[in-house]
Amino acid sequence: MTTTTDRVTLYYSPQSRATGTRVLLEELGAPYNLHVLNMKAGEQRKDAYLAINPLGKVPAIRHGDALVTEQVAIFIYLADLFPQAGLTPALNDPRRGPYLRWIAYYGASFEPAVIDHFMKREPAPITQSPYADYDTMLGALESQLAKGPYLLGEEITAADILWGIALSWTMMFGIVPKRDVFVRHAERIAARPAFQRISKADDKMAAQHAAAAGV
Numbered sequence: 001m002t003t004t005t006d007r008v009t010l011y012y013s014p015q016s017r018a019t020g021t022r023v024l025l026e027e028l029g030a031p032y033n034l035h036v037l038n039m040k041a042g043e044q045r046k047d048a049y050l051a052i053n054p055l056g057k058v059p060a061i062r063h064g065d066a067l068v069t070e071q072v073a074i075f076i077y078l079a080d081l082f083p084q085a086g087l088t089p090a091l092n093d094p095r096r097g098p099y100l101r102w103i104a105y106y107g108a109s110f111e112p113a114v115i116d117h118f119m120k121r122e123p124a125p126i127t128q129s130p131y132a133d134y135d136t137m138l139g140a141l142e143s144q145l146a147k148g149p150y151l152l153g154e155e156i157t158a159a160d161i162l163w164g165i166a167l168s169w170t171m172m173f174g175i176v177p178k179r180d181v182f183v184r185h186a187e188r189i190a191a192r193p194a195f196q197r198i199s200k201a202d203d204k205m206a207a208q209h210a211a212a213a214g215v
Helices: 016-026 072-081 097-119 134-145 158-172 180-190 193-213
Strands: 008-012 033-038 060-063 066-069
Touching: 008 016, 016 033, 016 072, 016 193, 060 072, 066 072, 066 180, 072 097, 072 158, 097 134, 097 158, 134 180, 158 180, 180 193
Parallel strands: 008 033
Antiparallel strands: 008 060, 060 066
């Protein structure tokens, strides 16, 4: 994979899905700038940002001429961009396929399942649902994490950063049950210095945004 010294611009709002991307950038040792949006003031819905992402969602990144949205795409892109950090299996690594599987599983199965669960929506029939059913979706993840200590075994990858932060948030809000393997994985990621740094910075930035928006 090609390495680069070009700075990455991260379109960012604190305590959002963009937090995971910022933690990943820190883990990668990547040079980056923040383009901060105050979501409490609705800045993500204004024309300037909708030109970046018409869905009005963060994260998004710009790197040179490349604009990347969608959290799973951003994680794959960044980890491949900075392979020296060792967070992405190489193309000829037998872990590469499972690595991509579990990153894609987050966006394709976990996210729609937890949103349906949180909204108390009746899921689609199992033959039409993108995630089979909620319990099956979580069970597959639990079985994979139980092999631990990380998703692919002994070595951490960018997929673990994605999942650790997602599990931390969803368990905090009671959307995902606090099963032992989920708790252990989330705690393992939350204990890392990059997560600690960004968590503290997010708390401060979120308070500033709330004050500025009069919330």
